[in-house]
Amino acid sequence: MNFLAPFALLLAGAAAVPLVLHLLRRRQGEKVDFPAMRYLLRAQKEHSSELRLRNMLLMVLRIAAVLAFALAAARPLGRLSAGGHAPTALAIVLDNSLSTSVVVEGAPVLARLK
Template sequence: MSFLNPWFFAGTLAVSVPIFLHLIKRERARRIEFPTLMYLRRISKKTIRFQKLRHLALLLLRVAAFVLLALAFTRPFRRLTNTASARGRETTAHVILLDNSLSMAYGDRWERARAAAGEIARRAGAGDRLALVEFSDRVLARTQLTPDAAGVLSQLSSGVELSDRPTRYGQALKAAERLAFEGASDRRVIHLISDFQRSGSG
């Protein structure tokens, strides 16, 4: 715990004020001579002890009030340790969007796209998580966010496949965004791998 105004701790010295007042205002026994005892009221020791306890409780309440007031002015707060610092590095959630629409079948586009996705998976650091999503005008998550890069590479090798469908980027990006924010990560990155056909933005 830290304090925004630690110098206000000096205010705790003010606790001496109620103690001082208590001491100077404490009733002192006075010796008075009476010619007769018939008009004096007998006070039991129990009553005297009760009064002393009441005065002590009042003193403690006053001291506590001064201490709490001083603490309030110091404005205490708790430092929250950054999770990335605690782990030693930032973790990243990688969502790989792989376009498998019909246009990706042209030339070597599909092989190059899978190779690019594989490179992302291989470069993922310790603690990072990956998700593989293939899309055309439909979206299919081949994996959810996982630290298993080998599983993602396996899907790229034998799981994903080309389709004969057109491209639609909008719904794929929305799905990737939802997926990226599942779980706790310091950073979130969406990798869009496509031939970027203009028709896909419609």
């Protein structure tokens, strides 16, 4: 596969930014003990696996978005198939509603659309 702008693939290195931010955010803060803390810790334990999964999925999606942007910026070139054009489907849709049954200049609008 060839690229029109191969230097744009250097943007793929920016995919490390969400990973670095994720790792920096994981730092633990200082602990403060107070009586209501046990309720907060219990709630955190109940939802920690859900939050961890959600954060990992968000990180993967952010990395994929950066990589997709880098690939699109590189403008890849390639052949779809060696056999010529791919089959094409064509659909022609005509509106047969009340608005097309209106007569304008002696002819229905639907007749002009055909």
